[in-house]
Amino acid sequence: MSMMMEMEAMHSGQQNMDLIDILWRQDIDLGARREVFDYSHRQKEYELQRQQELEEEKRLHLLREKEKALLAQLQLDEETGEYVPRPLPTAPLQSAATPLEITQDAETLSFDECLQLLAETFPVEETEDAPVRPDATAAASTDCSSSSSSSRSVVMMSPEQPSLPSLTLSPAPQPQRMSLDMEQAWMELLSLPELQQCLSQQMEDTLEIASYPVAEAQEPNYTFYPMPSLADKEKNTLNDFIHTFDGSVPTVPPPDNLSQIKAEAPPLNTNFSLNSFGSSFYPAAMLEESAGQPDVEREECNIMSDVQNLYSLSPGDTFERGRHTSSEVPDVDSGLSSSTSPRTFSPGKSLYGDEGFGYSDSDLEDMDQNPGSAESDYSEMFSLNFQPDDVQHVVPLSMLVGQPQNQKVKLPKLEKMEPAEESGHSSAPFTKDKRKRSSDVRLSRDEQRAKALKIPFTVDMITNLPVDDFNELMSKNQLNEAQLALVRDIRRRGKNKVAAQNCRKRKMENIVGLEQDLDSLKEEKERLLSEKLRNMSGLREMKRQLNSLYLEVFGMLRDESGNAISPSDFSLQQSSEGSVFLVPRTKKTFIKS
DNA sequence: CTTCAATGTCATTCC
DNA sequence: AAGGAATGACATTGA
Numbered sequence: 043m044s045m046m047m048e049m050e051a052m053h054s055g056q057q058n059m060d061l062i063d064i065l066w067r068q069d070i071d072l073g074a075r076r077e078v079f080d081y082s083h084r085q086k087e088y089e090l091q092r093q094q095e096l097e098e099e100k101r102l103h104l105l106r107e108k109e110k111a112l113l114a115q116l117q118l119d120e121e122t123g124e125y126v127p128r129p130l131p132t133a134p135l136q137s138a139a140t141p142l143e144i145t146q147d148a149e150t151l152s153f154d155e156c157l158q159l160l161a162e163t164f165p166v167e168e169t170e171d172a173p174v175r176p177d178a179t180a181a182a183s184t185d186c187s188s189s190s191s192s193s194r195s196v197v198m199m200s201p202e203q204p205s206l207p208s209l210t211l212s213p214a215p216q217p218q219r220m221s222l223d224m225e226q227a228w229m230e231l232l233s234l235p236e237l238q239q240c241l242s243q244q245m246e247d248t249l250e251i252a253s254y255p256v257a258e259a260q261e262p263n264y265t266f267y268p269m270p271s272l273a274d275k276e277k278n279t280l281n282d283f284i285h286t287f288d289g290s291v292p293t294v295p296p297p298d299n300l301s302q303i304k305a306e307a308p309p310l311n312t313n314f315s316l317n318s319f320g321s322s323f324y325p326a327a328m329l330e331e332s333a334g335q336p337d338v339e340r341e342e343c344n345i346m347s348d349v350q351n352l353y354s355l356s357p358g359d360t361f362e363r364g365r366h367t368s369s370e371v372p373d374v375d376s377g378l379s380s381s382t383s384p385r386t387f388s389p390g391k392s393l394y395g396d397e398g399f400g401y402s403d404s405d406l407e408d409m410d411q412n413p414g415s416a417e418s419d420y421s422e423m424f425s426l427n428f429q430p431d432d433v434q435h436v437v438p439l440s441m442l443v444g445q446p447q448n449q450k451v452k453l454p455k456l457e458k459m460e461p462a463e464e465s466g467h468s469s470a471p472f473t474k475d476k477r478k479r480s481s482d483v484r485l486s487r488d489e490q491r492a493k494a495l496k497i498p499f500t501v502d503m504i505t506n507l508p509v510d511d512f513n514e515l516m517s518k519n520q521l522n523e524a525q526l527a528l529v530r531d532i533r534r535r536g537k538n539k540v541a542a543q544n545c546r547k548r549k550m551e552n553i554v555g556l557e558q559d560l561d562s563l564k565e566e567k568e569r570l571l572s573e574k575l576r577n578m579s580g581l582r583e584m585k586r587q588l589n590s591l592y593l594e595v596f597g598m599l600r601d602e603s604g605n606a607i608s609p610s611d612f613s614l615q616q617s618s619e620g621s622v623f624l625v626p627r628t629k630k631t632f633i634k635s
Numbered sequence: 636c637t638t639c640a641a642t643g644t645c646a647t648t649c650c
Numbered sequence: 651a652a653g654g655a656a657t658g659a660c661a662t663t664g665a
Contacts, residue, residue, distance in 0.1 A: 534645095535643080537655080538645080541656060544655080
């Protein structure tokens with residue numbers, strides 16, 4: 043049921059879906075139809091339903107708050123004529139979420155400026171400085187943020203998050219173009235390792251300035267900021283930090299990349315504070331819900347993602363984001379990496395979250411992070427990073443609080459993204475198109491699907507295992523319905539693929555065999571023809587010799603008067619006894635008769 | 636943008 | 651009956 047609901051939502055939301063997506067949905071649908079109800083599956087479904095209900099409640103709550111914030115912001119607009127940033131502590135999250143329209147004008151200006159700055163600086167690669175510098179130098183990002191206090195969150199986000207720019211700009215006249223260019227520029231800038239390092243250092247500095255009570259917390263906070271590769275991890279850590287800070291929950295040790303994450307510009311800090319505040323303000327569950335809802339989430343995501351986007355160019359993050367986003371707003375992507383960030387939180391979760399529950403985070407994460415590795419051994423997958431950016435940041439707060447390091451628990455929700463979209467969008471943002479394409483090329487559709495649903499088996503395993511082993515594998519690993527359906531479809535398609543290959547191979551072999559037969563027959567024909575010609579020529583020669591011999595014999599014959607005998611008047615005939623008679627031709631017939 | 640070959644997928648039938 | 655092979659027809663993809 044949930045699947046169907048999700049599917050419908052997706053359809054409504056995404057009209058731009060690729061055929062691949064449609065296919066994927068079909069697969070899901072097929073899976074849903076199939077009746078595979080293990081006891082565990084039913085339990086999962088029940089849990090999913092409850093979670094969905096809870097999420098719904100949360101969503102409503104968020105919407106209310108957003109509306110409130112929106113109203114407040116609107117007032118601000120009237121006063122200033124522009125969107126005036128509200129210093130209010132509550133504003134950050136709410137404003138970030140809903141205010142897009144209001145803030146747009148101010149943002150657009152700032153955004154354009156940022157774009158220009160980027161355009162100017164980008165070619166030289168000096169742009170690194172801008173993001174790195176927390177202060178005035180923060181370049182475009184900072185400037186944008188500075189433009190309006192209330193708009194900060196939005197503005198900040200816009201540059202960082204690909205999707206945001208489009209959203210914010212859309213109302214404005216220039217919007218999309220700028221957003222696209224900006225996104226690309228940002229992506230490239232972020233991708234620069236140097237810049238990341240600088241950012242990380244700045245982040246550290248800023249953190250020190252902020253003087254967070256717990257040193258541990260600092261790293262987590264950094265994690266919040268979306269770094270390309272690090273961003274997700276950072277997010278997770280940040281979430282953890284927030285939780286720990288608020289709820290005094292044990293902080294989770296920051297992910298590997300925390301140090302890198304650290305660097306953030308001053309504007310980022312502002313965002314961060316807002317984010318942290320929001321996270322603290324909203325329970326983790328709320329955050330998750332928000333992810334489920336594109337609109338609501340966007341605001342928060344924007345704030346979060348802005349920073350993250352700046353830093354994060356890692357394909358994995360974008361990948362996941364792309365997945366999530368795909369469900370929400372297909373249009374937004376528009377090929378820009380930036381778009382992915384906002385999406386990540388909202389849609390994907392609701393759609394696929396249910397499915398993913400069975401799997402541990404580690405598995406899921408591995409899947410996400412290693413798009414290309416999907417085919418590779420699962421062992422590799424698992425060994426790989428467990429810091430799934432998307433998952434952590436999405437699920438994060440509640441989960442982290444309760445279980446600091448148990449990432450596995452909630453990741454599934456994040457997974458939701460659809461396979462096809464995932465591969466395409468996610469890879470693009472960080473790495474350049476080439477990488478995306480190459481990685482995409484690597485993964486087959488089924489591999490992408492399996493990856494999307496966090497299926498802990500390789501496609502080869504699913505396809506090639508004997509029936510008994512396959513069933514055993516399925517029984518040992520509790521998969522949700524969607525996963526089971528997908529696994530079956532993968533197996534079916536895999537088998538059929540091999541069958542088709544064999545069939546074509548056989549066809550080709552048959553064709554080759556027929557061609558060979560044809561050649562041999564042609565050769566035989568030629569041989570027989572030549573033999574026939576030889577025989578004919580021999581026969582002709584024998585006839586000629588016989589005729590000459592005949593005439594020779596006649597030439598030696600004489601009649602009684604000694605005259606030569608004409609062959610036209612007589613013919614020679616040999617009796618069975620061997621004696622030869624000279625028979626007149628006229629008489630001859632006469633005699634015979 | 637079109638064409639074409641290779642390949643994947645689906646539906647169906649048969650074993 | 652289930653699973654899979656075989657195969658025609660169509661879709662997708664990349665050159």
